[in-house]
Amino acid sequence: MEYIKFNEARELDLILLGRVAIDFNPAYNEQVKEEFKPLKKVHMFEKFVGGSPANIAVGVTRHGMKAGFLGKVSDDQFGEFVVDYFNEQGIDTSHITKCKNGEKLGLTFTEMLSSSESSILMYRNCIADLQLSVEDIDEEYIKKAKAILISGTALAESPSREAALKAVMLAKRNDVRIIFDIDYRAYNWKNTDELSIYYSTVAKEADIIMGSREEFDLTEKLIKPGMTDEESAALWQGYHAAIVVIKHGMKGSTAYTRDGQSFSIKPFPVEARKGFGGGDGYGSGFLYGLYQGWDIIDCLEFGSAEASMMVKSNNCSDSLPTPEEVHAFIKEEKEKFG
Ligand SMILES: Nc1ncnc2c1ncn2[C@@H]1O[C@H](COP(=O)(O)OP(=O)(O)OP(=O)(O)O)[C@@H](O)[C@H]1O
Numbered sequence: 001m002e003y004i005k006f007n008e009a010r011e012l013d014l015i016l017l018g019r020v021a022i023d024f025n026p027a028y029n030e031q032v033k034e035e036f037k038p039l040k041k042v043h044m045f046e047k048f049v050g051g052s053p054a055n056i057a058v059g060v061t062r063h064g065m066k067a068g069f070l071g072k073v074s075d076d077q078f079g080e081f082v083v084d085y086f087n088e089q090g091i092d093t094s095h096i097t098k099c100k101n102g103e104k105l106g107l108t109f110t111e112m113l114s115s116s117e118s119s120i121l122m123y124r125n126c127i128a129d130l131q132l133s134v135e136d137i138d139e140e141y142i143k144k145a146k147a148i149l150i151s152g153t154a155l156a157e158s159p160s161r162e163a164a165l166k167a168v169m170l171a172k173r174n175d176v177r178i179i180f181d182i183d184y185r186a187y188n189w190k191n192t193d194e195l196s197i198y199y200s201t202v203a204k205e206a207d208i209i210m211g212s213r214e215e216f217d218l219t220e221k222l223i224k225p226g227m228t229d230e231e232s233a234a235l236w237q238g239y240h241a242a243i244v245v246i247k248h249g250m251k252g253s254t255a256y257t258r259d260g261q262s263f264s265i266k267p268f269p270v271e272a273r274k275g276f277g278g279g280d281g282y283g284s285g286f287l288y289g290l291y292q293g294w295d296i297i298d299c300l301e302f303g304s305a306e307a308s309m310m311v312k313s314n315n316c317s318d319s320l321p322t323p324e325e326v327h328a329f330i331k332e333e334k335e336k337f338g
C-alpha cells in the first residue's frame with residue numbers, strides 16, 4: 001500500500017532545511033578501541049559536519065538520493081568546510097548562503113563516557129543557522145523537490161522561524177511533501193509554550209512527522225498533554241499526516257499510518273559509542289525505504305539498522321552507510337540473533 005505519493009517529475013528528492021554545525025568528537029581509533037573519557041580529559045578531537053538535517057542530507061545522498069540543503073553558514077573556513085564537504089558528497093549547495101554580520105556556525109564538543117552515557121557541549125552564541133531568513137526561501141527552488149524536511153530547531157528563533165514557515169507554505173502550494181523531524185534541542189528554546197506553538201503549526205501541515213515520545217509531548221503541550229502514541233497519531237492524522245513515527249529509544253519505535261495500521265520495530269542491539277546520531281541514521285534509512293516504495297515495516301527495519309550502525313560510530317555524518325552496507329548489517333545481525 002502506498003501511503004505517500006511523491007511528484008516523480010521533480011529533480012531533487014529532498015530539500016533539507018535547518019541546523020548545520022561542526023561536531024568535534026574525541027579522536028577514536030576503531031582498532032585500538034580507545035577508552036571513553038570525560039570531555040575535560042580529551043586532547044584530540046576529530047572534526048565532522050554535524051546537525052541533524054545536515055546529517056540526514058549526507059545519509060540520504062549516500063543512498064543515492066538527490067538532496068539539496070537550504071541553510072546559512074558562517075563566512076569563514078568552517079562555513080567553507082561545510083559547503084566543500086556537502087559538494088564532495090553530491091549534495092546541492094546552491095541555496096546555502098553565508099552570514100553577513102559575523103554570525104558563526106555552532107561548535108559541538110561531544111563527550112562519550114560509556115556505551116550508555118554521552119553528552120554534548122554546544123557553543124552556539126550569535127548562531128549562523130538561525131539567521132536563515134524569508135529572503136533565502138526561493139519558491140523556484142522549493143518547486144524542484146519531491147519533499148522538504150523541516151528540522152524543528154529551525155523554528156526556535158526569528159528570522160529562521162519565519163523562513164521555515166515560509167518554506168512550509170510554499171511547499172504546500174507546490175505539491176511538495178512536508179516531512180517534519182521534530183529534532184528537539186533544549187539549548188535553542190526559551191520556553192516550552194513557544195515550542196508547542198511552532199512545532200504544532202508545522203506538524204499540522206506535515207505529511208510525515210518523526211520524533212521521540214518526549215518530542216511529541218512537547219509539540220502537544222498546548223493542545224492536549226499526556227496523550228498516548230495512538231492518540232498522538234490520530235491527532236496529527238486528523239490534520240494532514242499520512243505517517244507518524246514515534247520513537248522510544250531502546251524500547252523501539254512505531255509508525256502509524258493513516259489507514260489505522262501500526263508497525264513496530266526494535267533496535268538492533270549493539271555496543272554503542274554514543275547516544276546521539278541514531279535518530280539521523282534512522283531518518284535517512286526510513287526515508288530511503290519510503291522513496292523506494294517499500295512496505296513500512298521494511299523502511300523501519302532499515303532505519304533501525306542504520307540507527308544502530310550510527311550509535312556504534314564515532315560521528316553522525318561521515319560514517320553514514322550505503323544501502324549495501326545496511327543490508328549487510330541486517331543480514332549479519334539476523335544470522336547472529338536469528
Ligand atoms: N544504544 C543503542 N543501540 C542501538 N540502537 C540505538 C541505541 N540508541 C538509539 N538507537 C536507535 O536510534 C534510534 C533513534 O534514537 P533516539 O530515540 O535517541 O532518537 P533521537 O533523539 O532522534 O536521536 P538523535 O540524538 O540522533 O537525534 C532509536 O529508535 C534506536 O533505533
Ligand SMILES: O=C(O)C[C@@H](O)[C@H](O)C(=O)CO
Pocket residue numbers: 023049050051052055108110120185276277279280316
Ligand atoms: O546537535 C546535536 O545534538 C548533536 C550533534 O553532534 C549531531 O551532529 C546531531 O545533530 C545528532 O542529531
